[in-house]
Structure formats: C-alpha cells, structure tokens
Amino acid sequence: MALQDGKIGNIERDEEIMYQKGRAWIELNKENLYGNIQQFRLLLPSGCALMPAVKANAYGHGAALVAGALQEQGVSSFCVASAAEGIELRHAGILGEILVLGYTHPSQFPDLVQYGLTQTVVDAGYAMRLQEDGRKFTVHIGIDTGMHRLGERWDNIDAIQKVFQLPNLHVTGVYSHLCVSDGTSQWERAYTLEQIQHFETVVEELHRRGISGFKCHLQGSYGILNYSQLCFDYARAGIALYGILSGKGDKVSASMELRPVLSLKARVGTVRMLYQGEGAGYGLAYQTGEDQKIGALSIGYADGIPRSMSNCGYVLCHGRKAPVIGRICMDQMLVDFTGIPQAKPGDEAVLIGKSGELEIRAEDLAGWAGTISNEILSRLGSRLERVME
Numbered sequence: 001m002a003l004q005d006g007k008i009g010n011i012e013r014d015e016e017i018m019y020q021k022g023r024a025w026i027e028l029n030k031e032n033l034y035g036n037i038q039q040f041r042l043l044l045p046s047g048c049a050l051m052p053a054v055k056a057n058a059y060g061h062g063a064a065l066v067a068g069a070l071q072e073q074g075v076s077s078f079c080v081a082s083a084a085e086g087i088e089l090r091h092a093g094i095l096g097e098i099l100v101l102g103y104t105h106p107s108q109f110p111d112l113v114q115y116g117l118t119q120t121v122v123d124a125g126y127a128m129r130l131q132e133d134g135r136k137f138t139v140h141i142g143i144d145t146g147m148h149r150l151g152e153r154w155d156n157i158d159a160i161q162k163v164f165q166l167p168n169l170h171v172t173g174v175y176s177h178l179c180v181s182d183g184t185s186q187w188e189r190a191y192t193l194e195q196i197q198h199f200e201t202v203v204e205e206l207h208r209r210g211i212s213g214f215k216c217h218l219q220g221s222y223g224i225l226n227y228s229q230l231c232f233d234y235a236r237a238g239i240a241l242y243g244i245l246s247g248k249g250d251k252v253s254a255s256m257e258l259r260p261v262l263s264l265k266a267r268v269g270t271v272r273m274l275y276q277g278e279g280a281g282y283g284l285a286y287q288t289g290e291d292q293k294i295g296a297l298s299i300g301y302a303d304g305i306p307r308s309m310s311n312c313g314y315v316l317c318h319g320r321k322a323p324v325i326g327r328i329c330m331d332q333m334l335v336d337f338t339g340i341p342q343a344k345p346g347d348e349a350v351l352i353g354k355s356g357e358l359e360i361r362a363e364d365l366a367g368w369a370g371t372i373s374n375e376i377l378s379r380l381g382s383r384l385e386r387v388m389e
C-alpha cells in the first residue's frame with residue numbers, strides 16, 4: 001500500500017507499516033546492512049569495489065529496497081541473474097552498472113540496450129549471437145576456470161581475445177566464478193588456487209596481447225571471506241552482505257562482524273486447546289502427547305516456509321520457543337504454544353530473527369529444512385510485505 005507523496009506524515013507512515021505487518025512480513029534492518037557494507041569495505045583491498053549480488057529479489061530481501069539503500073551508500077555496480085531483474089532495478093531508479101550474470105535469450109536483446117544492462121558473454125558462440133544482432137552491447141566476458149557452468153574456457157585464449165575484436169561488443173569486464181571456495185579441505189583449497197591462477201593467466205595474457213582497460217572480478221562471498229588477500233576490481237558479495245552464511249557450521253578465514261539484515265515474522269491467527277491424543281493439520285501428521293495449546297500462524301509454504309520443516313524446528317513468540325507441529329500448509333502452519341500461556345491471536349511470531357533473548361537465524365531454518373540459507377531466503381514469497389527500518 002503506497003501512500004502518495006507529501007501525505008507521508010509520521011502517523012500515516014506508522015499506519016502504513018502496521019498495515020504491512022498484518023499477516024506475514026519481512027523486516028529489513030538498514031543499520032545492519034550498512035554495517036555489513038562497512039565491514040566488507042574494511043576487509044577488501046583499496047581499489048576493489050563492491051558489486052553486490054541482488055539477484056533473486058536480493059536473496060528474498062526485496063531488490064528495489066536493498067539496491068536503493070546500497071546506492072545511497074555509494075554502491076554503483078550490481079549483479080543480477082536475468083535481464084528482467086535488471087529492468088526492475090532500473091524502474092526502481094537504480095543507476096550505475098547492472099551486470100546480468102545469466103544467459104539472455106536473443107528475443108530479450110533489445111532490453112539490454114534499452115535499459116543499459118551489461119550482459120555476460122556466456123561463451124564464445126554467444127558473443128557471435130550478440131554480434132550478429134546488429135545492436136551495440138556492453139558485456140563482461142565470463143571465463144570458465146573450472147566450474148563448467150558458464151564462460152568461455154580459460155585456455156581458449158584466442159577465442160577470448162576475438163570477443164574483444166567484435167565491433168558490436170564493448171567489453172568492459174572479464175570475470176570467473178569459484179565453485180569450492182567455501183571448502184577448507186586441502187583439495188578444495190588447491191582447486192580454488194588453480195581457478196585463481198587460470199583467471200590470472202587469462203588477464204595477463206590479454207594484457208600481453210595489448211588488450212587492457214577492462215575490469216576483472218572473481219570472488220563471491222566465500223571467495224572474499226576465504227581468499228581476502230586477492231585484489232580484483234570488484235567483489236560480488238551476495239549471501240554474506242545480507243549478514244549470514246550458507247550453512248550453520250561454515251568456517252571462514254576472515255573475521256568479520258556481519259549482522260543479519262532480514263527478520264521474518266507472521267501473525268498468530270488462532271489459539272486453541274487440544275485434548276491428549278488428538279491429531280492436527282493435514283494427514284493428522286501431529287498427535288498431541290498431552291492436553292496441548294496450539295496456534296495457527298498466517299504463513300506457509302507459498303510464502304517460502306519449506307514444507308520439509310513439517311514437525312521440525314520452532315518459531316519464537318514472547319521470547320520463547322514454540323515448536324512447529326504438523327505439516328506446513330500453503331498459507332498457514334501450526335505451532336505448539338503449550339509453554340507460552342500468554343500467546344494469543346494477533347501476536348507476532350518470529351520465524352527468522354530475535355524475540356527477547358532468543359534468535360533464529362536463516363542458517364537454523366536451513367538446517368531444519370535440509371538446505372542452505374541462500375535457498376531459504378531466495379524463495380521467500382511475493383505475498384510477504386518488505387519493510388525497511
């Protein structure tokens with residue numbers, strides 16, 4: 001619910017925020033986001049700029065809100081997964097460089113030009129498709145140094161050089177992606193060092209052939225956190241910029257004080273007593289072991305709560321834990337309020353974030369659901385209101 005310009009007095013603004021918190025919502029902590037940017041700027045070598053990954057709706061946080069806040073802090077390069085995501089950012093007033101990391105179909109080539117997006121050259125053949133289109137494109141060349149997903153092979157240096165010579169392509173960057181930089185075992189470190197070396201070889205060889213004036217970048221979050229001595233022009237921080245790691249037990253070498261930006265909350269809809277031995281929810285997948293007080297929360301798997309969290313994990317309410325019971329529904333889920341006598345309809349339940357002394361992190365939810373926090377966050381649904389505070 002957007003209020004008209006000029007009508008946003010404090011009271012109406014408060015009413016709007018209250019309205020947004022009517023069912024299930026995301027609260028974004030701007031101070032923590034800015035703190036995290038600061039931490040990255042302190043860690044990264046001078047001359048290396050942040051190019052935040054705001055793909056997948058900024059990992060569920062809300063791309064326009066997050067990119068807008070980053071832009072206010074002087075961030076002027078962003079990366080997204082698709083042309084459509086880039087267009088959304090332009091409509092939200094994001095200036096500067098927006099790099100599309102993924103494949104763009106030729107039917108969408110006009111959008112790249114119209115919205116001033118930088119396209120990844122996903123391999124040498126793709127560079128030819130862009131060249132043949134007839135329009136002028138700004139591109140970064142993807143280099144495959146070992147992940148084997150996108151990019152021209154690092155050892156096809158002649159093919160890479162040729163992309164620079166295509167008259168319709170303006171190559172402003174060259175980048176690669178690390179695929180085991182989160183691992184700390186010997187083979188993972190060796191493989192990553194090899195990828196780094198391949199990438200540096202490409203850059204040096206291009207320079208040797210008289211090609212220069214392009215930017216280089218290689219590291220995502222774990223590349224930054226585990227190989228912070230590297231110095232390229234950009235660092236593509238994603239998950240860590242949002243203040244969390246992919247997995248709960250992950251160890252990283254850099255010591256940084258990163259704070260979660262996102263909290264996920266939902267209203268308690270109903271509270272009722274069940275007798276011992278009664279079942280609850282679809283499939284009656286939960287059976288009470290005693291007389292129990294249960295609650296229904298206004299959030300479900302359509303909002304991004306994984307169905308695999310059925311009968312698993314807990315939410316927070318009044319600073320205490322309420323275990324998840326029964327199957328997660330599309331729009332609702334059940335919790336056990338037996339230990340929280342004051343819980344009542346209209347209360348706030350916390351699925352990610354703090355309540356009193358307790359905190360649930362995205363990594364915890366990911367652990368309960370058997371996935372990584374990146375997946376949990378990026379699947380948070382469009383029904384959730386996003387409020388930046």
Ligand SMILES: *Cc1c(COP(=O)(O)O)cnc(C)c1O
Pocket residue numbers: 053055101177219220221222236237238239240374
């Ligand atoms: C998603 C992505 C990133 C950001 O990854 P994080 O691990 O979340 O920091 C960086 N580079 C590429 C190519 C990506 O696809």
